[in-house]
Amino acid sequence: MRDRETLLATLREKAKLSRKETIRLVGIAKSGHYGSVFSAAEIFATLYYHVLRYDARRPDWPDRDRFILSKGHAAVGLYPLLADVGFFDAALLDTYTRLGSPFGDHPDMRKIPGIDFSSGSLGHGLSVGVGMALAARVTGRAYRVYVLLGDGELDEGQVWEAAMSAAHYKLGNLVAIIDRNRVSVDGPTAEVMEIEPLADKWAAFGWRVHEVDGHDLEALLDRFAALPDPASAQPTVLIAHTVAGRPVSFMEHRFEWHLGYLAPEDQARALAELEAEQ
Amino acid sequence: MSPNPHSEPALHADTWDLPTSTRLAPYLNWGKVLADLGEENPEIVVLTADLSHANRLTDFARVHPGRFFNFGIGEKNMVSAAAGLAAAGLLPYVATYASFVGLLCAEQIRTDVCYTEMPVRILAHHSGIAMGFYGSSHHATEDLAIMRSFAGLTVFGTVDPFLAEAALKASVNHSGPIYFRLGRGREKPVYDHPPADFAFGRAITVRQGKSGSQDGGGIGGSRLPRRGTGPIGARGRPAHGQADRRGNCAGRGGHRHRAHRGRA
Numbered sequence: 001m002r003d004r005e006t007l008l009a010t011l012r013e014k015a016k017l018s019r020k021e022t023i024r025l026v027g028i029a030k031s032g033h034y035g036s037v038f039s040a041a042e043i044f045a046t047l048y049y050h051v052l053r054y055d056a057r058r059p060d061w062p063d064r065d066r067f068i069l070s071k072g073h074a075a076v077g078l079y080p081l082l083a084d085v086g087f088f089d090a091a092l093l094d095t096y097t098r099l100g101s102p103f104g105d106h107p108d109m110r111k112i113p114g115i116d117f118s119s120g121s122l123g124h125g126l127s128v129g130v131g132m133a134l135a136a137r138v139t140g141r142a143y144r145v146y147v148l149l150g151d152g153e154l155d156e157g158q159v160w161e162a163a164m165s166a167a168h169y170k171l172g173n174l175v176a177i178i179d180r181n182r183v184s185v186d187g188p189t190a191e192v193m194e195i196e197p198l199a200d201k202w203a204a205f206g207w208r209v210h211e212v213d214g215h216d217l218e219a220l221l222d223r224f225a226a227l228p229d230p231a232s233a234q235p236t237v238l239i240a241h242t243v244a245g246r247p248v249s250f251m252e253h254r255f256e257w258h259l260g261y262l263a264p265e266d267q268a269r270a271l272a273e274l275e276a277e278q
Numbered sequence: 279m280s281p282n283p284h285s286e287p288a289l290h291a292d293t294w295d296l297p298t299s300t301r302l303a304p305y306l307n308w309g310k311v312l313a314d315l316g317e318e319n320p321e322i323v324v325l326t327a328d329l330s331h332a333n334r335l336t337d338f339a340r341v342h343p344g345r346f347f348n349f350g351i352g353e354k355n356m357v358s359a360a361a362g363l364a365a366a367g368l369l370p371y372v373a374t375y376a377s378f379v380g381l382l383c384a385e386q387i388r389t390d391v392c393y394t395e396m397p398v399r400i401l402a403h404h405s406g407i408a409m410g411f412y413g414s415s416h417h418a419t420e421d422l423a424i425m426r427s428f429a430g431l432t433v434f435g436t437v438d439p440f441l442a443e444a445a446l447k448a449s450v451n452h453s454g455p456i457y458f459r460l461g462r463g464r465e466k467p468v469y470d471h472p473p474a475d476f477a478f479g480r481a482i483t484v485r486q487g488k489s490g491s492q493d494g495g496g497i498g499g500s501r502l503p504r505r506g507t508g509p510i511g512a513r514g515r516p517a518h519g520q521a522d523r524r525g526n527c528a529g530r531g532g533h534r535h536r537a538h539r540g541r542a
Contacts, residue, residue: 062367109365109394117365121389127355128390131362131370138323138345138368158386161355169347 007050011217014045014081019274021080021093023267029097032105035257037077039181039214039242040148046220047146048081056086059113065143066116066132070125071150071179073259075107075115087114123156125149126176130166133174136230144230148177152184155193160205163235167206172232176207179214181244183255202237214240247277296331303463305439308401309337311446312371316342319450321367325360327353327374333403334463335373357383360398361390369397369450376402376459377409380421391455392428399449400457405435408462422507425457432478435459435507440469444476452478459507 018041026032047067054064069078076096083090095101102111106120117128129147136143153159166174178198186192195201202209212223223238244258245251248270262270300306309324316322316338323345324338330348339346349356353374360370372379379387380402391398402421409416425433434456436442442460449456456478473482 066366117362118389118394121385124358124386124390127358127386128362128365130355131359131364132366133362134323134347134359135363135366135368138363139366158354158358161349161352162359165349165352165355165359168350 007221008217011042011045011049011221014049014084015041015217016274016277017084018044018077018081020271022077023262023270023274025076025079025093025096025103026261027264027267028094029105030261031259032076032261033073033259034248034262035181035183035244035251035254035259036071036074036150036179038246038248038251039244040071040074040179041077041246042215042217042220043148043177043179043240043242044078044081046217046224048085050221051224052146053143054114056082056114059087062139063141063143066129066145068117068125068129068132068145068147069107069115069119070129070147071122071153072106072119072125074148074150074179075103075105075119078107079103079112082112082114085114088112122150122153123158126159126162126166129174129176130162130169130171133166133171133235134169136173137169137171142173142230144173144175144227145171146175146177148179150184151178151180151182151189151195151198152192154178154195154198155184163202163205163207166235170233171235172228173230174235175227176235176237178237178239179242180239181242183244183253183258185255185258187255198239202239206234208234208236209239210236211239211241214242215246248273300331300334300463303334305461305465305467306334306463307439307443308333308373308403308446308460309335309339311443313338313341315447315450316345319369320345321369322450323347323363323368323370325349325356325363325370325372327351327356327378329374332375333373333401353378353383354386357386357398357400358390361386361394361396364391364396364398365394369399371399371401373401373403375409375416376405376418376421377416380405380418380425380457384424387425387431387455387457388428392431395430395454397453398455399446400455401460402457403460404462405459406461408464421457422459425459430454432456433459434478436461438465438467438469439463440467440472441476444472445478447472448476448478 019038022034022037026034052065052067055061069075079093083093096103107115107118109115109118119125125147126149129145132145182189184192189195199209199211210223212219227236243252245254251257312322312324324335325347326333326335327349328351330336330339356372360372363370379400405418407417425431432454434445436445
């Protein structure tokens, strides 16, 4: 029980690290995706500090679990955690978006250890995951492939091509996570392009579907712990209900904060709200 | 014993259905070549988009069923999945009509295959206007310009099955992605065996022209070499009907275009 509480405290701290560093790094670039990181911070923390099997000293370890950030615009919140778990020196983050830096708004696998695949153009990541999951079958490896998609990204037809093929090939080692923060660039997803009934869609495509509060660390831990064996015959999707911009009061639920910049005074306001959060 | 009332009637020898249509394309050797390469290269996997008869990759699927994946009519998903297979250490050969893979999937090729430097081999077959009366939806002439503009992509146009065989063999140990621009499998061969000294980027002398003479294989008898890419290269004729036995010009037997690499 104490182990569990220690783990939860660690995950809370790491989700906060992701958000705080996002504020700092976006401050360097003077433009960035706050809202998209803040909805995914608990998912990042749960994956990198508990769920994923990897070795930061051997980023190319063939048996590692793969993680594809299909919503690549949230990479600024992932980089600090990759540094924190040891893929590279955290001091490198200070170069974020500066000329010659490995770190841009979207992640490049050829420049950043720990990035399993480059992303940025929405709709591709689940297909790449299908390929990696098939490769596990061909090579006889037991890893899982996790793909984090945005909900706005589900407008892309290629996602559904990928969903169909994953069920067809019975990829029980493939796990899609939907960051269901209900906003995309132009507004609420319900207004820009309705994607409901979302759970029914995935079920109709042959996936095992679970819904979870994407900020509830205990619920996330339980849901990942209950994943079926990678050798099972059905892919799994976790629809993670999240809040864009959480927990900054003036950003929550606001599509306007999908992309933006906080001047130093407002960075301080946001950081104070993060620190005050329990 | 009475005949089965549901058996197929005996059809005329000229009649064909899809599985037997490959006899109309006697030079579709890619599936066979890949099946042979697959024996010694367990990392080779083959993907197609509901066209395994048209490209005859059934020849690979029959021998290596566990390494053959049909992606249905979902080309974009197939190309990105090939990038995922390559990222996990495999060597994917992805095949469909050039009109689909070279245009519909251009962004997937650029972003998931080229920028990531994945060793994906794209077999863009039935290229150019090979599909004839099937119409412009099935023609691909623009793909050459698009693919040549992608950083790090080797673009290779074959003239016949022997050159395709040599190039496919060479591709196993070639780093980076390749776009093979292939024909329909009905074009008459230029070579009578795979060129022995094949290498990407090196011209092959098919026939030596005579300097300054009118059978020099050049345009209008000039010394300019003729150039053509793909099966059209096999249609090249030296001026004044001085074609050699293979009907070929003294040009290059295959073309490889290498775009500027974005980084070392």
